[in-house]
Amino acid sequence: MVIEQLAAGAMNIFTPFNLAIFAIGLTLGMLSGSIPGLNGTMTVVLLIPLTYGMNSVSAIMLLSVIYVGSVYAGSISAIMFRVPGAPEAIMTTLDGYPMNQQGRLREAISIAVFCSAIGGIVGAIILILFSPTLAEWSRTLSDPEYFSVVVLGLALVSTIGAGNITKALMTMSIGVFLATIGLDPLAGQARFTFGSRFLLNGVELIPMILGLFAISEVLKQISSGGQMIGDAEIESQESTSFFPPLQYFSRFRRILTFNSISGTLIGILPGAGATTGALFGYTFGQRIVPKNIRERFGTGVPEGVAAPETANNAAASGAFVPLFALGIPGSGTTAVILAAFVLHGLTPGPAFISDNQSLVYTVFAALLIANVAIILVNKPIVHLFTKVRGVPQEMLFALIIVFSIIGAFSTRNIAFDLWVMLAAGVGGFYLEKYNYPVAPLIIGLVLGPIAEPSLRRGLIKAGGELSVFVDRPISAALLFAALLLFSVPLLQGTRLGQKYLTFGGIDQ
Template sequence: MVVEQLVGGFANILTNPLNLFVFAVALTLGLFSGAIPGMNGTMTVVLMIPITFSMDPVTAIMMLSVIYAAAVYAGSISAIMFKVPGAPEAIMTTLDGYPMNQRGELKRAIRTAVFSSAFGGVVGTIILIFFSPVLSDLATQLSDPEYFAVIVLGLALISTIGSGNVVKSTMTLSIGLFLGTVGLDPLQSMQRFTFGFELLQSGVSLIPVILGLFAVTEVLKQVYTGGHMLGESDEDTGGFQLRDLVPPFRYIKRFPKLLSVNSVLGTMIGILPGAGATTGALFGYTFGQRIVPKSVREKFGTGVQEGIVAPESANNAAASGAFVPLLTLGIPGSATTAVILAAFILHGIRPGPELLTTQGTLVYTIFAALLLANVTMLLANQPFVSIFTKIRHLPRPILLMLIMAFTIIGSYATRNIMFDLWLMLLFGLVGFLFERYNYSIAPLIIGLVLGPLAEPALRRGLIKAQGEYIVFLQRPISAVLIIAAVLVFFIPLIQDSGIVGKIVDRLFRDGGEVKP
């Protein structure tokens, strides 16, 4: 039954000239919006909603879904080439993708990102197709304590990102968590840490912070050091060929654990309301760092393929997983699916448990479009990346100017206020100083993303439990996750301090005789 409906969804796209044309346009828009700094998939979907008013609901929702999937994928291109995440979902890809580019391994980095993205997207969509009802039931059984525990575990996992120094990572993480509290209280709508500035009532916008910490920081570093052109690779002078951009399937054999585990993990993160592909990438990178061999784990952040496979497989799977609560519960799984939910309502369709039966054609056309998009992106990648390779060979001053121009446009276009430009420049300077003193900027972003998700879950859980913190340990799933988070955070601290070694040495030296 499912297979037959899925075949019908493919036929609805491939045999209908209008749907096929809209699919191609949506794929192109999604690719470029994901790769251009600041023009993320959410913004593009918002801009396209008025155009969908005159469309059939099936065509309209299909178009918005493909834009979302393509934008999540394409953010890795500029992240690898220029250390400028084209979309928030590609934040973690910069940590290893850009160092590989600087070592002259641009082709390998892009091959890895392409294959991992497609694999994660396909796995996430397959899980979406066959297990949507089961996953929706699972999502309804999870409550605020479980949501909070999941986020706490994610925060604990970042302790070895970047510099590998737990204390430094925790410091930058704390800054991000504090920034996430700025604005209106999520439950009582009271102003917090706004210091009388009305512009801070809506909080610290994520896009200007990301562009400042990555793009502006990199530009400042290039100007300061007088280094090579951004994204320049000495080996990369012969141009791209199709064989360079369609990775061999031996990657499945080389990274079986990362691809499989992170694709499933990303999908599960995606089904949590409000999490989205960005959170999937954060969890994918940090969790992937824990399941690879120690020799590889220590190289994360210096330019290893595993550091690209982990976030790229997870974020694309999470993008598919975000459709589970949207279609089955009518609850958006991410910011972009919240906009897509608005499009559903505008077309007179209310997502929920009955959608699979009452709107089967629409649902399975979306499923088919997501599968087709992930496969097509492997083929469409060659001409798309070729455009960026030509940009890379511009003179360095012109390239720096173009990156700053796109960064400024992207920051301003988010809310159309000058304050975001000053915010971008401020965090560009902060990021430059952090990198000079070996403080990783990734934990700051993670704190800013996950903090606003953790706080409402914590407070709602406490309200329901009448202020009893023990509720987080009384529920089995949240208890296991919190205990795991405590172990993940404190074990590296204990190892770094050498306490265990000192105790063992004192207990067993001199034939087991303990000295006073």
């Protein structure tokens, strides 16, 4: 039955009009993801009015394909310039950009393409086969589980800061604090705004990302006279093909298996999305690889590219489960797609999948085909971006700054966000100068807005009893895992730490 419905959905795509819409959506998604400062959410927002004249199937398919394309393509600028083209590519910068500087640009992009496609395909297959079951499972989760998942994510930040856990926790705490700025999510009172109306909505994520990664990197390169693009002579030693070799199945089998499944499950959580999936995917990946590779994460290891790219694309597929089955967006982009549902008179909910099989399975088929198409259309797009190697360094810096300014300003169309980006850039420059990692700061900023309301709502429902977080089995298990994962790095020099250093407690 599922196969028949999926085949019917695929046939809907391969009509002339829908096929053209599919191609346009994938192209726009990849372009918006690969250009620093732009992202899939922004593109979806801009195109929603244009879908008004389309039928609902074509409209939702178009927006869904844009989302998938943008999640993948954010890795291109992340690897080439250390500028995440989309928030989902934040973690890809940690190893992808060092690989580029080592002259391994083609290898890094090849891995990103392969793992993005596999993660997306597996996520789409899980979505197709188990969406009703996953939707029912997600309904059993409540605020204690959401809070515990975030605590687990914050505990994993110790992996990102393996060189200095204290500094990593400090920058993470800064991110969590920044997430509290703005209106109280429950009481609606202003906090830490200092009377500024621009801070009522909090600190915007996009200007912070562009500042911490793009502007700070430009400042660092200017101060050191370094090169953002790797040495062409070293690069020429790599394969001339952008298509990934089949041995990646063997090399990344653990990461592909674990992160595809875990990324999909994280994507199902309302509000988590592909960015959170990438954060978890990177740290999970570091836990399950051999020790000699684990210790080199952040210095340019292929596994550091494979892990987040697998998880964020799987999470992008998982985010459609709560959207279709519960009417609750699983990410920021699916929240915008939900607005398109309203525009077309659709009401997602428990009976939505069974009542709208043509639309749902067309979207499912589109997600699956889009991830396959990513490999097929990747070569010309990447070839275009590698031409940047011939651009003078000064012009390249200027273009990155210009794109960053456009991206930061277009978030809310206010100049205040430019100052936020500049402050974040200068702050990020000095943080990295003194070996404070900036990735944990973004982790805190992303996870903080999920943690606080979940914690407070959970306490309100339980009458203020903290025991609610350990009385529920899933929540208790997650908190125990968080305690274990947080404690182990602190014990690395002890026998106990060495014994349980790997995820699951088995050293390699």
